[in-house]
Amino acid sequence: MDLAFSPEETAFRHEISAWIRDNLPAGWGTPEFKEPKTFEERLEFSRAWEKRLAEAGWAGISWPKDYGGRGTTLMDQIIFHEEMAAARAPQIFINFVGINLAGPTIMAHGSEQQKKRYLPKILDMSEVWCQGFSEPNAGSDLANVQTKAVLDGDNFIVNGQKIWTSFAHVADWCLLLCRTDSSVAKHKGLSYLLVDMHSAGIEPRPLKQITGEAEFDEVFFTDVRVPRAQLLGEMNMGWTYANTTLANERGPAFLAHQIRFRNSLNDLFDSAKRTMRDGVPVAEHPAFRDRLARAYAEVEIMRYIGYRLVTSILRNGRPGVEGSIAKLYWSEMVRRFQETSIAIAGLGGMLDDEDGFDGGKWNRGFSMSFAQTIAAGSSEIQKNIISERVLGMPRGEVWAPKPKEKV
Amino acid sequence: MDFDFSADQYGLRDEARRFLEKQCPVSHVREFLDDKAGWSRDLWKQMADLGWMALPFPEQYGGLGQSFLDLVLLLGELGRSLAPVPFLSSVAMAGQVILAHGSEEQRARLLPGIASGDRIAALAVSEQPQGFGGTSIDMHPTQDGDTWHLNGEKKYVLDAPAADLFVVAACVGDQNRWFVVEEGARVTPQTTYDPTRGAGSVSFDDAVADPLEAPFLFPGLQLATAAVCAEMIGAAEKILDMTVEYSKQREQFGRPIGSFQAIKHKCAEMATELEAARAAAYYACWAVASGAEDAALSSHIAKSYCSDQLAHLAGEGVQGHGGIAFTWEHDMHLYLKRIKTAQVFLGDGPYHRERIARIVGL
Numbered sequence: 001m002d003l004a005f006s007p008e009e010t011a012f013r014h015e016i017s018a019w020i021r022d023n024l025p026a027g028w029g030t031p032e033f034k035e036p037k038t039f040e041e042r043l044e045f046s047r048a049w050e051k052r053l054a055e056a057g058w059a060g061i062s063w064p065k066d067y068g069g070r071g072t073t074l075m076d077q078i079i080f081h082e083e084m085a086a087a088r089a090p091q092i093f094i095n096f097v098g099i100n101l102a103g104p105t106i107m108a109h110g111s112e113q114q115k116k117r118y119l120p121k122i123l124d125m126s127e128v129w130c131q132g133f134s135e136p137n138a139g140s141d142l143a144n145v146q147t148k149a150v151l152d153g154d155n156f157i158v159n160g161q162k163i164w165t166s167f168a169h170v171a172d173w174c175l176l177l178c179r180t181d182s183s184v185a186k187h188k189g190l191s192y193l194l195v196d197m198h199s200a201g202i203e204p205r206p207l208k209q210i211t212g213e214a215e216f217d218e219v220f221f222t223d224v225r226v227p228r229a230q231l232l233g234e235m236n237m238g239w240t241y242a243n244t245t246l247a248n249e250r251g252p253a254f255l256a257h258q259i260r261f262r263n264s265l266n267d268l269f270d271s272a273k274r275t276m277r278d279g280v281p282v283a284e285h286p287a288f289r290d291r292l293a294r295a296y297a298e299v300e301i302m303r304y305i306g307y308r309l310v311t312s313i314l315r316n317g318r319p320g321v322e323g324s325i326a327k328l329y330w331s332e333m334v335r336r337f338q339e340t341s342i343a344i345a346g347l348g349g350m351l352d353d354e355d356g357f358d359g360g361k362w363n364r365g366f367s368m369s370f371a372q373t374i375a376a377g378s379s380e381i382q383k384n385i386i387s388e389r390v391l392g393m394p395r396g397e398v399w400a401p402k403p404k405e406k407v
Numbered sequence: 408m409d410f411d412f413s414a415d416q417y418g419l420r421d422e423a424r425r426f427l428e429k430q431c432p433v434s435h436v437r438e439f440l441d442d443k444a445g446w447s448r449d450l451w452k453q454m455a456d457l458g459w460m461a462l463p464f465p466e467q468y469g470g471l472g473q474s475f476l477d478l479v480l481l482l483g484e485l486g487r488s489l490a491p492v493p494f495l496s497s498v499a500m501a502g503q504v505i506l507a508h509g510s511e512e513q514r515a516r517l518l519p520g521i522a523s524g525d526r527i528a529a530l531a532v533s534e535q536p537q538g539f540g541g542t543s544i545d546m547h548p549t550q551d552g553d554t555w556h557l558n559g560e561k562k563y564v565l566d567a568p569a570a571d572l573f574v575v576a577a578c579v580g581d582q583n584r585w586f587v588v589e590e591g592a593r594v595t596p597q598t599t600y601d602p603t604r605g606a607g608s609v610s611f612d613d614a615v616a617d618p619l620e621a622p623f624l625f626p627g628l629q630l631a632t633a634a635v636c637a638e639m640i641g642a643a644e645k646i647l648d649m650t651v652e653y654s655k656q657r658e659q660f661g662r663p664i665g666s667f668q669a670i671k672h673k674c675a676e677m678a679t680e681l682e683a684a685r686a687a688a689y690y691a692c693w694a695v696a697s698g699a700e701d702a703a704l705s706s707h708i709a710k711s712y713c714s715d716q717l718a719h720l721a722g723e724g725v726q727g728h729g730g731i732a733f734t735w736e737h738d739m740h741l742y743l744k745r746i747k748t749a750q751v752f753l754g755d756g757p758y759h760r761e762r763i764a765r766i767v768g769l
C-alpha cells in the first residue's frame with residue numbers, strides 16, 4: 001500500500017497546473033467574471049475552453065498516441081482531473097460524452113478504421129457526441145430498447161424515439177442502442193450504431209429541465225439511413241458494448257467530481273461562517289456544525305473510494321462491479337450534501353437566482369443532485385446490481401398481473 | 408498509486424482466518440461470556456507462538472520488524488472472530504503508543520514483553536462517560552524530583568482485567584501526554600455490554616508513572632483510533648456475510664427472503680457502507696502509519712464514519728435476521744454489541760466530527 005505519487009507523476013502535476021494557470025479563460029475566477037448562464041452561453045464558453053484544452057493535448061491523456069492521445073497512464077489522467085478541479089477550472093461539459101463514453105467504447109469494441117475515423121475528432125473537438133440509450137419505455141430497463149434498425153442493403157434504416165439524450169440538439173454523433181432482432185431475449189437482439197446526427201430524419205426536441213434550462217432532448221428517428229460501416233463491433237452484441245459505456249460512466253471521472261465537491265464544500269463552509277442563525281454563525285450551531293463536518297468526512301471518503309477504484313483498475317485492468325458501490329455511495333452522498341447546503345440558507349432557500357441565497361447556487365445544486373441518483377443507473381438499479389452481482393443474492397422478483405375476475 | 412494490501416498481507420489474513428476458524432470458533436468465545444475478567448489465555452499463547460504480537464515491532468525490541476500496516480488485516484480477522492484476547496489493546500494500541508512516543512530506553516524496557524505476549528498492556532484515556540480526549544482528561548500527575556505519581560481513576564479501560572501494564576493519558580500543565588504505570592494500578596472489572604470483551608476501571612493511588620518521551624497524545628492516539636476502526640471492519644464484514652447467507656437460506660412466502668428487494672437493497676446499502684468504511688479505515692491506517700499530512704484528519708474521518716455507519720450496518724444485520732437474532736443463542740447480538748461498543752470507544756461520531764470541524768476551520 002502506497003498512496004504517494006511518483007516523481008514523474010508529480011512533475012506531470014506541476015506541468016499541468018502551470019498550463020492551467022496560464023491558460024484559464026480571461027477573468028475566470030475573479031468577481032468580475034460573468035459566468036455563462038443560459039445553455040447557449042455555456043455551450044459557446046465550453047466549446048472555446050475545451051478546444052483550448054484539446055489543442056494543448058490535454059483531452060485524451062491516457063488514449064493511445066495513434067488516435068491523437070498522449071499515450072500515458074490512467075494516473076496522469078487522474079492527476080489532470082485533480083489539477084483542473086483544484087484550480088477550479090471550468091468543467092468538461094460539451095465534450096463529456098465524447099471523451100468519457102464514446103472514446104473508451106469505440107476504443108474497446110470499434111474496428112481499426114472506426115478508431116482512426118472517430119477518435120481524433122473527439123479529441124480535437126471537431127465532433128460532439130451524445131448517448132442515445134434511454135427511451136420512454138426503456139429507462140432502468142435499458143435492455144427493453146425498442147428503436148428499430150433494419151438492414152437494407154448497405155444501410156440500416158432506423159425508426160424510433162430516444163429520450164433524456166443530453167446534448168442531442170448540439171451533437172454531431174450519437175451512440176445509438178437499437179433493436180436489430182426482436183425474436184430473441186431482449187438483451188440479445190440489440191446493436192450499437194454510431195449515428196451521424198445530421199442525417200435526414202433525425203429530429204431532436206429540447207426538453208426544459210428541473211433547472212429551467214434545456215440540456216437534454218427527446219430525439220425522433222424516422223427512416224434514418226445509417227451506413228453499415230457505422231455498426232460498432234458485431235450485430236446483436238450491443239448489450240455488451242453498452243455495458244462498457246455504462247462502466248465508463250461509473251468509472252474514474254469520479255475523482256474529478258470529488259475535488260469539485262471539495263471546492264463546493266469550501267464555498268459552503270464560507271457561507272456557513274458568514275450566515276447568522278439564532279445570533280451565531282450557522283457554522284457554530286451544533287446541529288449544522290455536525291452536518292457540515294459529516295459532509296466533509298463523506299467527501300473525503302469519496303476520494304479514498306476513488307483511490308481504491310483506481311487501484312483495482314491498475315491491478316485488474318478494468319473497473320469491476322465495485323464501480324456500482326462507488327456510484328451508489330457518491331450519488332447518495334451528493335444528495336445529502338446538497339440537502340445540507342440548502343439547509344444553511346434557511347428561509348433564504350425560498351428564493352432563487354438574484355434574489356436567492358448566494359445567488360441561488362445551492363438551489364441549483366440541490367435540483368441538479370437528483371441527476372446523480374437517477375442517471376447512469378439509478379440508485380435502486382445500483383442496489384440490484386450490488387445485491388445480485390457482488391453479494392450473489394437471488395435475481396429478480398416474480399410478479400404476475402392479477403388474473404382477471406370472471407364476470 | 409497503490410491503495411490495497413500486498414499479496415503477503417493478504418496471505419497473513421488468510422492464514423489468520425484459517426487459524427481462528429479452527430482455534431476460535433464462537434463456541435470458544437462463548438466460554439468467557441459470563442466471566443467479567445475472563446479471556447482466552449490458551450488462544451493468546453498460540454497467537455504468541457505464531458508471532459502475531461511480535462509482528463509490528465522492530466527487531467531490536469524482540470519484534471518481527473513489520474509495520475502497523477501489516478496489522479490492519481489481522482485486526483480485522485480478530486474482529487471477525489470476536490477473539491477474546493487483548494490483542495487490540497496490548498499490541499495495536501498501547502504497544503504502538505509506546506513505540507511512537509517512548510525513548511530508546513523505554514521501548515527497550517517495555518516492548519519485548521509486549522512483543523512476546525508475556526506482558527499485556529492497556530490504554531487508559533477516559534475518565535467520564537461524555538466527551539473524549541482534550542479537556543475531558545482531568546488526571547494531573549504530581550512530580551517529586553525525577554519521579555512522577557498518578558492519582559485518580561480511569562474508566563472504560565478496554566482489556567483492563569487482562570493487563571499488567573497501563574499506558575495512561577494525563578495532563579501536565581495544559582498538555583496531555585502518556586505515562587506508563589507498571590505497578591500499583593488497581594483494576595475493577597466491570598460488566599460490559601459486549602460480553603466478549605473485558606473492561607474495567609483502573610485507579611491509581613500514588614502510583615509511580617513514567618512519562619513517555621514525546622510529550623503529546625498524538626500520534627499515538629491516532630494509531631489507536633485507526634486500529635479500532637480496522638478491527639471494526641472485520642466484525643462488520645462478518646455481519647454482512649451472515650446476513651446475506653441467511654437471506655439465501657431462510658424462506659418465507661415460498662421463496663428465499665434474499666429474493667425480496669427490501670432485503671436485497673438493505674444488503675446492498677450495508678455493502679456500500681462497509682466499502683466506504685473500509686476505504687476510510689484503511690486510508691487512516693496508511694496516513695497515520697506513514698505520518699501523512701492529513702493523518703489526524705483522516706483518523707477522525709475514519710472513526711466518525713465507522714462509528715455511526717457500521718453501527719447502522721450492525722442494526723440492519725439484526726433486522727435482516729428477524730426473531731432468531733433476538734436470541735442469546737444466535738451470534739448476531741455478539742457482533743452487534745461488539746460494534747456498538749467500538750462505536751463509542753475512543754470517541755463517538757459527534758466527538759470526531761467536532762475534531763474534523765476544528766481542523767478544517769469551521
Ligand SMILES: Cc1cc2nc3c(=O)[nH]c(=O)nc-3n(C[C@H](O)[C@H](O)[C@H](O)COP(=O)(O)OP(=O)(O)OC[C@H]3O[C@@H](n4cnc5c(N)ncnc54)[C@H](O)[C@@H]3O)c2cc1C
Nearest residue numbers: 131132133134139140164165166371374375376378380381
Ligand atoms: C440529467 C439526466 C441526464 C441524462 N442523460 C442521458 C443521456 O445522455 N442519454 C441517455 O440515454 N439517458 C440519459 N438519461 C436517462 C437516464 O439514464 C434514465 O433516466 C435512467 O436510466 C432511469 O430511467 P427512467 O428515467 O425511465 O426511470 P424509471 O426506470 O422509470 O425509474 C423510475 C423509478 O423506478 C425505479 N426502478 C425502476 N426499475 C426498478 C427495479 N428493477 N427495481 C427497483 N426500482 C426500480 C427507479 O430506480 C426510479 O426510482 C439522463 C437522465 C438524467 C436525469
